[in-house]
Amino acid sequence: MDQKGSTLSPSSAIRIAAVVFQNENYEVLSVRKAGTSAFMLPGGKLELGELPQAAAIREVAEELHIALEPASLSHLGRFQAQAANEAGRDVDCDVFIADIQLHGIPPVYEEIVEAAYFPLDSHSPKLAPLSLQIFPQL
Numbered sequence: 001m002d003q004k005g006s007t008l009s010p011s012s013a014i015r016i017a018a019v020v021f022q023n024e025n026y027e028v029l030s031v032r033k034a035g036t037s038a039f040m041l042p043g044g045k046l047e048l049g050e051l052p053q054a055a056a057i058r059e060v061a062e063e064l065h066i067a068l069e070p071a072s073l074s075h076l077g078r079f080q081a082q083a084a085n086e087a088g089r090d091v092d093c094d095v096f097i098a099d100i101q102l103h104g105i106p107p108v109y110e111e112i113v114e115a116a117y118f119p120l121d122s123h124s125p126k127l128a129p130l131s132l133q134i135f136p137q138l
Contacts, residue, residue: 013080016044017044017093018043018059018094029116030131031064031115034112039118039131040127041130042064053075064109075095084128093130
């Protein structure tokens with residue numbers, strides 16, 4: 001069951017982990033993958049047998065070249081929403097908050113082509129459904 005009380009089928013949901021990074025203005029860093037239009041939190045799919053926190057750390061290292069320690073992350077919760085880039089699919093995401101504050105937009109790597117900050121009260125159509133659900137929780 002997600003934070004809003006709806007239930008998704010675990011077998012159909014894409015299992016992911018994501019990290020919230022904020023800047024000095026408490027805006028949230030969001031990234032956009034190549035060939036997509038939606039901005040989402042840095043993170044990605046869990047590998048077979050991988051724990052959510054480990055996946056979040058691995059994905060952030062790949063996408064942003066930011067090295068995180070497990071102790072630098074606090075678990076915000078597990079959220080479910082419609083997948084932004086895979087039609088007809090849902091995501092099931094463990095979200096972690098990084099205890100570091102970013103200054104400026106970090107360079108992006110791997111499949112990420114753009115990064116931007118969004119305010120916590122943003123309702124931008126550029127944001128993935130999951131982000132729109134998480135931002136009010138911050």
